[in-house]
Amino acid sequence: MTAVSAPLLQVRSVAKAFGGNRVLEDVSFQVEPGEIVGLLGPNGSGKSTLLNLVTGFERIDQGEVRFEDRRIDRLPAHRIVDRALGRTFQLPSMPTKMSVIEVAMAAATAHHGFLDTLLGTRGARDAEVRARVEADALLKEFLLTPVRDLPSSALSGGQKKLLGIVCALMGKPRLLMLDEPTAGVHPNLRNDIVQALKRLNAQGMTIVIVEHDMHFIREVCSRCIVLDRGHIVASCRPDELSSNERVLQAYLGGGRAAAESEKVPA
Amino acid sequence: MSDFLISSFTIAGIYALMALGLNLQAGWSGLLNFGHIAFAGLGAYATGIVIQAGGSGWTGALVGVGLAMALGWAVARLGRQLGSDYWGIATLAIAEILRTVATNEGWLTGGAQGISAIPSLFDGLPRPWNAVAFLALVLAVVAVAALALRRVANGRFGRALRLMREEPQLAACMGYDLKSLKTRAIMAGAAVTALAGSLYAHYMSFAGPDYMVASETFLIWTMVMIGGLGNTAGVLVGVLLVQAAYSAVPFAKDFFGFGSDLAGALRLGLIGLILLACLLWRSEGLIPEKLRKIPA
Numbered sequence: 109m110t111a112v113s114a115p116l117l118q119v120r121s122v123a124k125a126f127g128g129n130r131v132l133e134d135v136s137f138q139v140e141p142g143e144i145v146g147l148l149g150p151n152g153s154g155k156s157t158l159l160n161l162v163t164g165f166e167r168i169d170q171g172e173v174r175f176e177d178r179r180i181d182r183l184p185a186h187r188i189v190d191r192a193l194g195r196t197f198q199l200p201s202m203p204t205k206m207s208v209i210e211v212a213m214a215a216a217t218a219h220h221g222f223l224d225t226l227l228g229t230r231g232a233r234d235a236e237v238r239a240r241v242e243a244d245a246l247l248k249e250f251l252l253t254p255v256r257d258l259p260s261s262a263l264s265g266g267q268k269k270l271l272g273i274v275c276a277l278m279g280k281p282r283l284l285m286l287d288e289p290t291a292g293v294h295p296n297l298r299n300d301i302v303q304a305l306k307r308l309n310a311q312g313m314t315i316v317i318v319e320h321d322m323h324f325i326r327e328v329c330s331r332c333i334v335l336d337r338g339h340i341v342a343s344c345r346p347d348e349l350s351s352n353e354r355v356l357q358a359y360l361g362g363g364r365a366a367a368e369s370e371k372v373p374a
Numbered sequence: 375m376s377d378f379l380i381s382s383f384t385i386a387g388i389y390a391l392m393a394l395g396l397n398l399q400a401g402w403s404g405l406l407n408f409g410h411i412a413f414a415g416l417g418a419y420a421t422g423i424v425i426q427a428g429g430s431g432w433t434g435a436l437v438g439v440g441l442a443m444a445l446g447w448a449v450a451r452l453g454r455q456l457g458s459d460y461w462g463i464a465t466l467a468i469a470e471i472l473r474t475v476a477t478n479e480g481w482l483t484g485g486a487q488g489i490s491a492i493p494s495l496f497d498g499l500p501r502p503w504n505a506v507a508f509l510a511l512v513l514a515v516v517a518v519a520a521l522a523l524r525r526v527a528n529g530r531f532g533r534a535l536r537l538m539r540e541e542p543q544l545a546a547c548m549g550y551d552l553k554s555l556k557t558r559a560i561m562a563g564a565a566v567t568a569l570a571g572s573l574y575a576h577y578m579s580f581a582g583p584d585y586m587v588a589s590e591t592f593l594i595w596t597m598v599m600i601g602g603l604g605n606t607a608g609v610l611v612g613v614l615l616v617q618a619a620y621s622a623v624p625f626a627k628d629f630f631g632f633g634s635d636l637a638g639a640l641r642l643g644l645i646g647l648i649l650l651a652c653l654l655w656r657s658e659g660l661i662p663e664k665l666r667k668i669p670a
Contacts, residue, residue, distance in 0.1 A: 222526060
């Protein structure tokens with residue numbers, strides 16, 4: 109895109125196999141600051157694995173991942189989060205013995221140790237207040253204020269996804285990676301998520317979204333990367349998807365005729 | 375009678391410290407530590423050995439706490455490659471190894487005879503005030519430990535532990551280093567428990583390998599589970615209840631006129647029964663862990 113700023117995220121020739129199953133082979137792409145990139149592909153194409161590799165939940169076999177031009181592929185997950193790369197999970201599960209606000213507060217950036225907490229140092233107290241204020245503000249933005257004091261496990265699937273996004277944002281990321289943020293989410297809530305993501309992007313947040321829902325992709329994303337059986341088969345604007353033979357091949361296993369009868373965005 | 379009550383409460387207080395230490399690990403951090411008693415054993419032996427070598431009780435307690443924290447660190451590091459249940463088995467094994475070492479390294483630990491003649495604290499006071507003073511000391515330490523640990527659990531550090539216990543993946547993607555959290559939780563619990571061991575050595579004027587038998591660990595587990603895993607007040611109630619059952623048995627023995635060996639068996643049977651009843655009807659304990667209120 110712009111030649112001026114360096115890419116935010118660079119994935120270079122990444123490969124990953126589980127046992128003999130080669131899930132990703134020679135995958136390369138980059139994400140520029142300010143983009144919303146959709147990562148799509150049929151089931152088993154390697155989308156979630158790719159997200160796990162970038163965020164350090166899995167180790168890559170080959171290649172490298174750079175974030176803000178520094179290698180992150182050897183870092184453990186928690187160190188990658190500290191570099192301001194936040195993520196959510198496809199099926200977020202939340203703790204039963206912690207309220208929604210507590211979970212959100214746990215995600216605040218400033219971590220304190222045993223002694224800070226025990227002694228209640230000034231820094232720890234201030235950080236606690238800041239975390240609460242920030243968490244309450246984000247819960248409000250993502251419509252979770254009414255459930256603030258409920259056990260977080262009691263939320264609906266969609267609300268858990270929202271809470272997952274809130275937690276990721278508490279870490280003040282410069283890149284946000286979302287794993288199927290709207291799968292199984294009620295249409296009203298889905299719209300709220302769309303609006304929220306657009307708002308975040310308008311404020312300068314770069315977002316990568318793993319998603320199945322083509323309408324969502326078209327609504328939100330500025331660019332799409334399509335994976336099929338471990339390879340990138342397309343990188344294009346969302347409105348170019350339906351005219352891309354390789355994308356159709358990947359999704360429908362057939363040619364144009366099949367495409368017209370199926371639900372591929374025109 | 376009052377001597378008996380003072381003694382019962384003193385022992386309950388010492389167990390309460392161990393149970394609070396276990397609750398930090400098992401209740402809030404979800405770590406299945408089945409070798410917990412090893413930390414108390416280190417505290418007791420360090421006190422005995424340091425005093426035997428001419429050191430003070432304070433030095434003994436400090437050395438015990440330091441050693442227990444070092445052991446805690448090692449145990450936590452050992453757990454890095456193991457799943458939580460296998461790690462639990464490893465902790466049991468480590469405690470048994472330490473007990474075996476204590477039994478066999480007679481030059482250091484007095485072997486099976488243990489270390490006796492550890493001075494009790496407050497010897498200068500007349501009877502029964504020495505016992506009362508010791509009880510007061512124990513209760514004060516329990517109160518400080520309970521308040522401090524509850525504060526930790528409700529604060530940012532404890533929140534991280536509780537999140538790790540239930541959703542480790544989520545905790546990792548919030549930037550928490552789970553290994554470090556586990557290590558610190560175990561070390562803190564070890565320190566409190568070693569202090570309890572040190573007090574016990576003073577109270578009994580003795581430190582021996584019997585302090586470290588595995589059934590002691592499970593007794594502490596029973597206290598924590600009956601009271602309420604993850605709830606400080608619950609843990610204290612559990613300790614009191616189990617200690618009450620223990621203390622009641624001698625009276626039952628006199629009343630019904632059965633022998634001492636039966637009384638011992640009855641004690642264990644009674645504890646087992648209470649635990650079973652709790653697991654069946656109140657699986658989260660008498661006072662379960664609650665959601666923490668955070669005012670807006």
